[in-house]
Amino acid sequence: MLSFRQALSKHLLLTTMCLLSAAVALPAHADIPEPAWSMTLGHRVMHYREDPEHHERPGLVALDYSPADAEWFVGGATFLNSFRQRSTYAYAGKRYGANQSPFYLQLTAGLLSGYRGEHRDKIPLNRFGVAPAVIPSVGFEHNGYRGEVFVLGNSGLLFGWGVDF
Numbered sequence: 669m670l671s672f673r674q675a676l677s678k679h680l681l682l683t684t685m686c687l688l689s690a691a692v693a694l695p696a697h698a699d700i701p702e703p704a705w706s707m708t709l710g711h712r713v714m715h716y717r718e719d720p721e722h723h724e725r726p727g728l729v730a731l732d733y734s735p736a737d738a739e740w741f742v743g744g745a746t747f748l749n750s751f752r753q754r755s756t757y758a759y760a761g762k763r764y765g766a767n768q769s770p771f772y773l774q775l776t777a778g779l780l781s782g783y784r785g786e787h788r789d790k791i792p793l794n795r796f797g798v799a800p801a802v803i804p805s806v807g808f809e810h811n812g813y814r815g816e817v818f819v820l821g822n823s824g825l826l827f828g829w830g831v832d833f
Contacts, residue, residue, distance in 0.1 A: 706732045708816065708830040710747060715824035722750045728828065732761075739763045743776075750790070750823065755782025757801060774805045774816070791821075 710728025759778025
């Protein structure tokens with residue numbers, strides 16, 4: 669079994685290779701207006717601590733809306749949490765540095781639901797089935813396509829792909 673560091677290196681290398689190949693293959697379209705919608709698919713979670721109970725494939729689907737030429741956005745996501753429970757996240761966020769470079773930082777804050785039963789206390793402040801959440805991420809964007817790594821508190825990292833439309 670790969671260590672966390674080896675697995676992280678493997679996934680970061682794969683993500684980088686896919687982003688670079690997409691960046692080279694896709695032509696630039698400078699005359700296309702800024703997109704107002706984007707979709708993100710989260711395909712893999714790497715937990716910091718191994719636990720046979722953890723589910724590594726969240727199947728995350730997120731849809732964001734951003735007003736024209738704004739760095740802030742609102743959105744919602746649905747996914748299977750680490751314990752295979754259907755969960756949702758409604759949020760607002762902001763991207764930093766997206767206009768100066770293909771690399772950016774992103775921060776979202778919102779409400780997370782779906783951690784139930786014996787796993788209810790796996791997220792802080794989940795007293796009534798809904799908890800506040802803050803999720804930072806780093807990403808690379810080129811021609812409306814992007815790859816992102818989301819930091820899921822002290823639990824792990826989520827790797828995702830996105831497209832603007």
